[in-house]
Amino acid sequence: MPIPRRIVLGLLAGALALPVAARAAPLSEDALRTAPFETIVEAARGGTVNFFLWGGDDRINAYVSGPLAEALKAEYGITLNRVGVADTAEVVNQILSEQEAGVTDGGAVDLVWINGENFRTLKTGGLLLCGYAERLPNARFVDWSDPSIANDFGTPVDGCEVPWSKARFALAYDSARTAEPPKTMAAFLDWVRANPGRFTYAAPPDFNGSAFVRHVFMHAAGGAEALSGPFDQARFDAAAEKAYGLLDDLEPFLWREGRTYPTDIAQLNQLFANSEVDFTFNYEPTVFGAGVADGRFPETTRSFAFDDGTLANTSYVAVPFNAANKAAALVLANHLLSPAEQLRKADPAVWGMATALDLDRLTPAEAEAFRALPRHPAVIADEDLADRAMAELSADWLEAIEKGWIERVGR
Amino acid sequence: MSRIVLESLTKTYPGAPRPAVRGFDLDLPAGTLTTLVGPSGCGKSTVLRLIAGLAEPDAGRILIGGQPMAGIPPERRGAVLMGQDHRLFPHMSVAENVGFGLRMRGVDPAVIRSKVADMLDLVQLPGLESRRPSELSGGQAQRVALARALVVEPAVLLLDEPLSDLDPELRLDMRDLIRRAQHQTGITTLFVTHDREEAVAVADRTAVMLAGELARHGRPADVFERPLTRAVALFMGATNVLDGRFDGRSVTTSIGTLTLAAPPPPEATAVVIRPERIRLSAGSGTSGVNTFACSIKSLEYRGTHVVATVAAATDMLVVAVPAEAAAGHGVGDPVAVHLPPEALQPVSG
Amino acid sequence: MTAFGAALPRRAGALVRRAAARPQGFAARSALALLLVLLVAPFLPVVVWSVTRAWFYPAIVPQTLDLSAWTSVFSATSGVPAALGRSVLIALSATGLAMLFGVPAGRALALHRFPGRRLVEVLVLAPLVVPPLAVAMGLHAVFLKIGLAGTVPGVVLAHIIPTLPYVILVSASVFSAFDTGLEDQARSLGATPSQVLRHVTVPLLAPGLAVAALFAFLVSWSQYGLTLLVGSGRVPTMPLILMQFVTAGRQDVAGAIAVLTVLPGVLALVLSARILAAAAARERTTS
Incomplete structure (x- = not known):
């Protein structure tokens, strides 16, 4: 059967559309921080922006390469080149090796979806463009005084990245199996002991498994306040004794009696989907809706958050110090903050990722549009999460807790 | 039908200590089959490669049909080589192999088909056109190779040990086939072999090549019977070489004084006699010319004949006796040997 | 000829040739079939995954295509x-x-x-x-x-x-x-x-x-x-x-x-x- 010429041409066109960095008239770093935004938009027009982000979800890919790219092209004439990665750490390594090779201009990455440790690595290495974030026109819709915006896992943002989405930790269960899930950490731990083999968690340093362990840690320490602020060895030791003891005692009641843990969240999701365990969890509850939509989770999946507090974080976009197309990157970062684009992204039919905007700063009609967004039944309501949000711990705490778990529980 | 003349050909391969071919002259009359015989490594194959144009001589000339060949590429010489390995093209059928040369010359396909069929008839393999070379026996492959060479009606056919990879009985068949095909086509042929019997059996003329040089050239019987030099005599199997002092028609050797049938040439230094030409008789009667008393040292049974080594005076002679004539003899028996004068050949060197 | 120029590739070539040659007899043919199964079998679930949805544990075969x-x-x-x-x-x-x-x-x-x-x-x-x-x-x-x-x-x-x-x-x-x-x-x-x-x-x-x-x-x-x-x-x-x-x-x-x-x-x-x-x-x- 002859292959239709249209497909052959399409393949060729795709192959030849090399992600070449088209240079617009370059603006100095100072100009990027001081020039009127119109100047930046003019400098960026007709250019390209290489947006690096995790590529493991076809819905996100479809949104970024589809409506988002089209909007950027239509409004600013900028071509968005989505660069999918399997792990954001790859992007950090890329920027680090460019710095080592002395590439101070014309770097591969223009904008990267980032937070937490990856952000801290780049910021402390001086590898990010800073000081522009709050000057973006759409930055006025962001509440920069909100601690969960101003701090990225304890690292001050300092205008080195632009918030994109908010996320809060939630657990998923199958309402067909579990009628009424335990809604406090204490009750949950009791449930695990009463139902041996029906729960496990992904082993740190898995991002989500690590977050679950932090919840246990905060519970053991008597609340989030006990661990807030800069790292403190004495406070850590006190909490660690109780928390790891608790997790050790829990082991016999876990799936396979705790002899082995899922190594990543994908495995835990699989166990949950196959009814081997009764819960999974995620820092991004919209994945439960997406999971049902793409058939990985049962239709009867529902989610909840612990009444005694659930961790919240913000994810951002950042511009590396050596980005080839900084002006275009700023235009994209600004566009991502526009109420219309944030509304589209928050729509569960598109992606469903919670907005980073402060609804009070929008017009009543805009705010209403956000409130009126449909919600997938598997995804916990935003307001249910917001009441109980706990700020993330700083990266030092995070690392100490992960390291302690690996040494004392994981072994 | 072309006459082939080789004049003073010399060829030294790069890095070789001595020339492979040195001052080599040879004249192949048109339509004849000449055998070129010599031990391995004497330069026979190099002569063929020089004629075929696959190697260029350092000195000397090659004339094919009167045309000097210097600078003429192999494909325009009309000299077709056929080796001991049939070298059939493995990716072509028998018909494609046989028709190859004609196809390269742009001959009409219908003509090629009929000529290929004729040629396969000639080599007694009719109807094998569509076979692959991998489906042929060794003898069949060699015949196809012969057909492939003959079909282009070359000015000269160069055969390089074409029989040496074949079984003994196939060898005789193939030898006859080559001889017959050569007669029918009249293609001037140079047949290289290291087997002296093969060399004299099929040829119009035989040339002996030793250490890069032409040592003897003539009718096969002449070359066989009258080697002229010691080296040719030894190569052609005249095992008994007796150094001597010549005096008119007699020569004094280590076994005694021998009488020759004709006066020897002045350069003669020895006489040779083939083992089968010496007569052996029982008893110690030594009457008659060139007859000597001796004793049998060893007997070696060779089926059709017996090879006897006999001690005569201070030397040894090798004698081939028909098996039945040897029946009465045993080791240590006294016997008489007779060396007929006409069988004694004076040689030089 | 050195080990590199001939022996190594020839040995590899012989292996490939032997594998490619028509298998003789039942044993060779079953061995080849087994090899094929071993090579292809791990890949089958991948093909199945690509055309299924909501295929959960107790179900042996996918419920929906x-x-x-x-x-x-x-x-x-x-x-x-x-x-x-x-x-x-x-x-x-x-x-x-x-x-x-x-x-x-x-x-x-x-x-x-x-x-x-x-x-x-x-x-x-x-x-x-x-x-x-x-x-x-x-x-x-x-x-x-x-x-x-x-x-x-x-x-x-x-x-x-x-x-x-x-x-x-x-x-x-x-x-x-x-x-x-x-x-x-x-x-x-x-x-x-x-x-x-x-x-x-x-x-x-x-x-x-x-x-x-x-x-x-x-x-x-x-x-x-x-x-x-x-x-x-x-x-x-x-x-x-x-x-x-x-x-x-x-x-x-x-x-x-x-x-x-x-x-x-x-x-x-x-x-x-x-x-x-x-x-x-x-x-x-x-x-």
Whole structure:
């Protein structure tokens, strides 16, 4: 059967559309921080922006390469080149090796979806463009005084990245199996002991498994306040004794009696989907809706958050110090903050990722549009999460807790 | 039908200590089959490669049909080589192999088909056109190779040990086939072999090549019977070489004084006699010319004949006796040997 | 002939030939069938995943068939069709370049003796021994400086490193098995040098060199780390996109991409097996 010429041409066109960095008239770093935004938009027009982000979800890919790219092209004439990665750490390594090779201009990455440790690595290495974030026109819709915006896992943002989405930790269960899930950490731990083999968690340093362990840690320490602020060895030791003891005692009641843990969240999701365990969890509850939509989770999946507090974080976009197309990157970062684009992204039919905007700063009609967004039944309501949000711990705490778990529980 | 003349050909391969071919002259009359015989490594194959144009001589000339060949590429010489390995093209059928040369010359396909069929008839393999070379026996492959060479009606056919990879009985068949095909086509042929019997059996003329040089050239019987030099005599199997002092028609050797049938040439230094030409008789009667008393040292049974080594005076002679004539003899028996004068050949060197 | 020029490739060649030769008897045929099952079986779930939805544990067979993974993979925004085209372009270019340098090198190693030949043999094998990522990191640093990092030409050049040894090894064995006497024979039968090339040399060498090219294509096609690093992540080929969905646990989309990723390889393998089998059939009785 002859292959239709249209497909052959399409393949060729795709192959030849090399992600070449088209240079617009370059603006100095100072100009990027001081020039009127119109100047930046003019400098960026007709250019390209290489947006690096995790590529493991076809819905996100479809949104970024589809409506988002089209909007950027239509409004600013900028071509968005989505660069999918399997792990954001790859992007950090890329920027680090460019710095080592002395590439101070014309770097591969223009904008990267980032937070937490990856952000801290780049910021402390001086590898990010800073000081522009709050000057973006759409930055006025962001509440920069909100601690969960101003701090990225304890690292001050300092205008080195632009918030994109908010996320809060939630657990998923199958309402067909579990009628009424335990809604406090204490009750949950009791449930695990009463139902041996029906729960496990992904082993740190898995991002989500690590977050679950932090919840246990905060519970053991008597609340989030006990661990807030800069790292403190004495406070850590006190909490660690109780928390790891608790997790050790829990082991016999876990799936396979705790002899082995899922190594990543994908495995835990699989166990949950196959009814081997009764819960999974995620820092991004919209994945439960997406999971049902793409058939990985049962239709009867529902989610909840612990009444005694659930961790919240913000994810951002950042511009590396050596980005080839900084002006275009700023235009994209600004566009991502526009109420219309944030509304589209928050729509569960598109992606469903919670907005980073402060609804009070929008017009009543805009705010209403956000409130009126449909919600997938598997995804916990935003307001249910917001009441109980706990700020993330700083990266030092995070690392100490992960390291302690690996040494004392994981072994 | 072309006459082939080789004049003073010399060829030294790069890095070789001595020339492979040195001052080599040879004249192949048109339509004849000449055998070129010599031990391995004497330069026979190099002569063929020089004629075929696959190697260029350092000195000397090659004339094919009167045309000097210097600078003429192999494909325009009309000299077709056929080796001991049939070298059939493995990716072509028998018909494609046989028709190859004609196809390269742009001959009409219908003509090629009929000529290929004729040629396969000639080599007694009719109807094998569509076979692959991998489906042929060794003898069949060699015949196809012969057909492939003959079909282009070359000015000269160069055969390089074409029989040496074949079984003994196939060898005789193939030898006859080559001889017959050569007669029918009249293609001037140079047949290289290291087997002296093969060399004299099929040829119009035989040339002996030793250490890069032409040592003897003539009718096969002449070359066989009258080697002229010691080296040719030894190569052609005249095992008994007796150094001597010549005096008119007699020569004094280590076994005694021998009488020759004709006066020897002045350069003669020895006489040779083939083992089968010496007569052996029982008893110690030594009457008659060139007859000597001796004793049998060893007997070696060779089926059709017996090879006897006999001690005569201070030397040894090798004698081939028909098996039945040897029946009465045993080791240590006294016997008489007779060396007929006409069988004694004076040689030089 | 040295161990490199003949023995090693010949031994490999013999293995391939033996495998490709028609199996004799029941035992050989069952062994071949078993091998096929072992090779194909692990791949079947991948195909099934790509067309199923909501296939949960107690169910032995998928409850529903669904092509949404395929729809998503073939959508304009997935980047998969472009990556497929890019993978083909890169693998073909890398193969072309590797053949350009590797075939003459293999010929020289097989047919000529020259000073330093041993050293060349070792150098040729080096990329097979040195961990590719170590090479890739050095190469990335160099390419960053000269502006080749993150470009398709840069990735093509990088792919020459792992592909070249295969091309050289295979073509060395092809040339050492080639009888130049056939070329002389053709000349003496009246073929001009260009006719010899067209009717004898090329047809006889083509199957072996095609296998060399197929090897090169497959090796380039399956590169992951090298492409990721030298391409600065910006040259997404099929293995890169596949990895994104595999690590994300998206079995459906990963399954569909895996099928697309494996297909050219399977095609290339089937093709090379046929070429080898034909060559083996030809060689069996001539030797």
